[in-house]
Amino acid sequence: MGRRERLAQTQLGAEGMDSLPALLHRNVTQFGDAPAYREKEFGIWQCWTWAEAAKEIRAIALGFLELGVEKGDHIAVIGRNRPAHYWSMVAAQMAGAVPVPLYQDAVAEEMTYVMEHCGAKYVVCGDQEQVDKVIEIQENVHQIKHILYTDKRGMRKYDHSQMNALDDIKAEGRAGHARFDAELDKRISEITYDDTCVMLYTSGTTGKPKGVVLSNRNVIESAKNSADFDHLNRNEDILSYLPMAWVGDFIFSIGQAYWCGFCVNCPESADTMMTDLREIGPTYFFAPPRVFETQLTNVMIRMEDAGKLKQRMFHHFMAHAKKVGGLLLDGKPVGFGDKLKYALGNLLVYGPLKDTLGYGRFRVGYTAGEAIGPEIFDFYRSLGINLKQLYGQTEATVFITVQPDGEVRADTVGVPAPDVELKIDDKGEIYYRSPGVFVEYYNNPDSTASTKDAEGWVATGDAGFIEENSGHLRIIDRAKDVGKMADGSMFAPKYVENKLKFYPDILEVVLFGNGKDRCVAFINIDLTAVGNWAERNNVAYASYQELTANPRVLETIKAHVEAVNKSVAADEMLSGCQVHRFVVLHKELDADDGEMTRTRKVRRGFVEEKFSDIIAALYDGSPSVSTTTEVTYEDGRKGSISATLAIVDAPVVPVAQHKVAAE
């Protein structure tokens, strides 16, 4: 059977597919022996076909009924990407309950709030660590009736009166199927298109997390539209390694996987992700820019260790790829000689490199969440890897805009996704309306009302504009972060931060200057890149903190800031945002300390408050600042580190007085 026929067959069952269990049933009937899930365990990829997976899911659902799960109950799922966790979510839906995946690295206090808010009576935990956390929060949260866990290790000694292994629940479900089959079938048949499919908590750069309620309609329509847009079919392979609590993972690993019927591959552990990526060679891939940055940094570091011949070959052909690779990918005309040379390069360099990276079979992939450096983006595209950008939100069931094939650029986020309407208000804030628009924030009508209006338009909170000739959307910054400098010119921190972050040496930047006469910045260095540089240049350091204070490091960073200032000065609108003074922070901004969200977005207000002493020093002209910072260790204990940070003055480009006032 050819690809197209298979695709056509996938589409056949489109009618009446109004829930995940219905899609699962269709997949089992149409291609029950095709692989649905793979997970690497004990060094081997274990595989489940759709038929096998369906049996497991049904057994879990029966187990849920036996436990007393009722319609409308919430079932929290906390763990890494494993088939059993995905099954638990679908099983929850079968039983009429609402799955609520949570971030597994959240500390107990964060989890307490979310658990209390959603009122989950049942919790599926990955392992002992998560169970311990749930037990800890039970001191404050009392509604939890039963804890289930996947990994039995270390669990023997626990009080099992309200706890059980998922496998045991499955077995009990199987044993008791005669009693519960009818009830389960009844509950499955009662699911409607507008019932809740899943509830996902937004990480929230400000305030408490909000529970976004997504209906079956939201999930299935979004999955269908996006799958059509990129011609996804059941032959795709994806690697599921992003947090299960994140909407993207739900859409890719459940929504689209069930809609298209493709295979979800789960890595062995978080640390083996890169190896597993290489072994699976996904055809459809999603990663935040950070993953691509890290990979590129590693490639470059390894190339420096390679032999002379290899280095020359690499640089020669990469230069050629830079010239024509992107054009070839976009289907633009390229000379015959160049094509031939590209083919040779593919044989000698690009192909092997792609295999090493795990992108040998890469057909289409996305990056989103943050801006990606144009050089990084172009590097992958020039290799023939069809990497694109999309812009999305939990509230939109991911998709707001996407880049169509052939119209891919580093500086835009694409055109509105199918069935998505877009408008921009007079302040520049982006609004959208689509079938994917969320139902509500759970138990939070005020926030729902302030985000979504009566006509279904949702405020993104991002400021941007639509390019006139291409129709592509460009994002400037978070609307609330865009401010004004003292002289009235525009302050858009993200724009400058991203430019700086595109340097491999720089991991994170926070720019300040709203309402002030000039901008100052916090900078986090990237330990991998700078550490490697230090090793090569015989710069000795004993700790991250010591490395950040090294004068040569500061010198390098200063050069980057200077270059960025030049480029910022060239932008008429944002020339006021040049960095006058900066400091390289002595610690990495970290989610455990509350400085970032779990999805690694900086909590600007929090950082501003926490490091107010450093900001004050940046503005008052002092050459250095002594500071003590509280840090949280991985096990939740707190400590503090003190440091004296050097403040560096960066050269700025003088800008002619703005003409804004005259206009």
Place this chain on the structure above:
Amino acid sequence: MLDNSEGYVTEDGRKIGGVVMEMKNITLRFGGVVAIKDISFDIREGEIRAIIGPNGAGKSSMLNVISGFYVPQEGEVWFHGSKRPQMRPFEVAQQGIARTFQNIALFEGMSVLDNVMTGRLGYMKTNIFQQALWKGKAEAEETENREAVEKIIDFLEIQHIRKTPVSRLPYGLKKRVELARALAAEPKLLLLDEPMAGMNVEEKEDMSRFILDVNDEFGTTIALIEHDMGVVMDLSDRVVVMDYGKKIGDGTPDEVRNNQEVIDAYLGVSHD
């Protein structure tokens, strides 16, 4: 002191069985130096038994006596109810005793997987020629042993370094690989020589958790040497304290902690 032969129940509810190994009046001399002087104690099934003491107390010598590497001049070692004759190290391994070393003793050039596989040697019955030909029996045997090894790799969470040469690993991970190799032998008695030496706090915590998990999951009896008092007190069920080759204390961590002789040995005696 607990001396009923039926065993006892620990604070956290684990049942400790009868005596697995008993040291009776052990004395070990190197020429004129007396490393161990007339020491007796026992190790019971399923317990974590620690031997502690300041530097030079004779801990490692004691462990070497248990593992059969040193033969004491006086005294007897009883293992599973019978007096142990003098034996060579591989015979000790065959009896079900495995160990890790204070100074890591791994095959540096080999991958983690291969290193752990060496722990399975005792379970390989095919000869070198069969293995070289890699036919039938040898292949099946390797598959079987690889499976056992993979379970241990999973258990100790070292999947990400499975194929990495040991020489490229940091210290803490090497220690974990050594533990993996010892576990691969499926020992009845596991001897750990300073498992936390040279580790940072986080690595120590990880290691402690793994030691507890091993004991809990496989029911392995563990005897360990350590001079980090804090770790030992949290981990072990019973502790033997040595100082200058003599036993100065033996009992539960609490008993040992309140033993005046132990306090003196560790903190020194005030002379006022």
